[in-house]
Amino acid sequence: MDVVRSNLDGAKVAFYGMIQYANLVGVAIGYTIASSISMKAIRRARCFHTHGHAKPCSSSSIPYMIVFGTVQIIFSQISDFNQISWLSIVVVIMSFTYSSIGLSLSIAQTISNGGKGSLTGISIGASVTSTQKVWHSLQAFDDIAFAYSFSNILIEIQDTIKAPPPSKSKVMQKATRLSVVTTTIFYMLCGCMGYVAFGDTVSDNLLMGFGFYEPF
Template sequence: MEVSLELGAPGASKWFDDDGRVKRTGTLWTASAHIITAVIGSGVLSLAWAIGQLGWVAGPVAMLLFSFVTYYTSALLADCYRSGDPNTGKRNYTYMDAVRANLDGFKVKLCGCLQYLNIVGVAIGYTIAASISMVAIERSNCFHKNGDDSPCRVNSNPYMIMFGVAEIIFSQIPDFDQIWWLSIVAAVMSFTYSSIGLSLGIVQVIKNGGVKGSLTGISIGTVSEMDKIWRSLQAFGDIAFAYSYSIILIEIQDTIRAPPPSEAKVMKRATLISVAVTTIFYMLCGCMGYAAFGDMAPGNLLTGFGFYNPYWLLDIANVAIVVHLIGAYQVYCQPLFAFVEKWALETWPRSQFIGKEIHVPLPARRSYKLNLFRLIWRTTFVVVSTVVSMLLPFFNDVVGFLGAIGFWPLTVYFPVEMYIVQKKVARWSTKWVCLQLLSLACLAITIASAVGSVAGVVSDLKFYRPFKAS
């Protein structure tokens, strides 16, 4: 076959990019869809509770600060996709590849442990969130039929199993570039349930005849002084989780078609659009939820039953949450799937079990490449994460803890350190000092948030009995 070379990066052609891979087709809008799918997740539902702990002043300010830090550090990270020249430098296909290209061995291993641990945690958190939404649908219909005071106890475990089965099926999609359609569907779903939550909050405020809440958040007396401290710290973790997506930014950037403009420029614009859109949604949903319920804002706006009616609208919102989480689970887990499969192939390059692909015919003259190792490994991962979710169904505390442990190292520390190396920022220069101060400030918030979330989990465990209906 004759290959006609095009103008652009060395080695680029009509069918292949400069690195020899099939041409990437991602755009500003597909990248934005991936980011929105990853960012506007179940975390939005805990923001009314988070603002309720911090109050009308600290709550919105914290949200704006987290959005700025996320955008800024994501822009730094986008510059690390290529080593050297932003248009023709060597590509780093994953977050780990970028760390490996810029930092030393220990930091690479530390980053790998943190990134993949965070992905496992997100898989568990999303399984919990999806089951809570499915339980909420059943309870909502029960309340409608039997009255708001009915116990309507429902066991979440069958719903976690259902979600796990769906993820086993979707996890067989081979790689990131082939799930763009799932990201777009998930992004639409996220706007759907966020809009419903916002609308119900507005209606509740009108029904109340005014805005609830206070400048300093939930008051001492409603909770103890120590609980106020723990809950406030956990609120920072919830907000951090709501903005967490840096661990898959490089993977998203690797789907963008070759320059011009450079992938970094496209990614920065996609990040700006996505973070701006999600911050507006977050502010509206979080603030309106707090305005509607004040100190009694539920930990999950659509499943905590601050709202009971219209029940069918709540059902639609919760179905949208489940569909969104199915897609978000895949967006987050694809880097881990790819890492394990690449490592296995490099370790046992002659293994037929790991490397062989069986072509399964599909309609319209298409075929699916079935890989037995991929089938068994990904299925095992989903099963294990589902079982762990069944043992720890604490949505709010798990969200806060995941946000806390993942925010500083993956969203701030590694992007800052890689950028300093990539751009050769001089030690003790004004820019270097400012970047280090930003990193230290975020470290302090991470430690405080993790402590608050752990305290919440410990408190929940005193009353929790696994595999029981709630």
């Protein structure tokens, strides 16, 4: 809100402030859902490893949403939480690691079984209607937008740069360009290679949705 107020005044501050907070709530909900799916997938993989792949190993995501939401509330009480530099390093390493694992497994699967899928995506037929394909395409755009939700923390990132104010914007421009290019390359490779590896049966969870339960 301080950033909005420094550039605008009057009713515009309230208007853009509402948009800003609505976007923040939406991103928080998105991360809560994504985290619960990830935790559920880890439990499912553990279940398959223990009981075999014949067991359904199904569970609800709601308890994980509650756990993650509670942890968010607790962490949000820590003062200057966004200033913890080692936490950012851990996040970067973790993101590159799981993206690299998913990409490597997809490439290996493609080499062993040959490429699948088509340039137009999932084929319309008995299993997928044209309406469902349109809906899935819109969901894909939503996933892409969610992957670039870092704009909410650009101001906090800029605040940590040890440079005089005039050069901060130049540093941020370079950092943003580099991060967007790197993120795009990694996520596009993961998405495309995952589809090439498994075709129309590909799951929305690259690491846990199909075939990658072993090695545990």
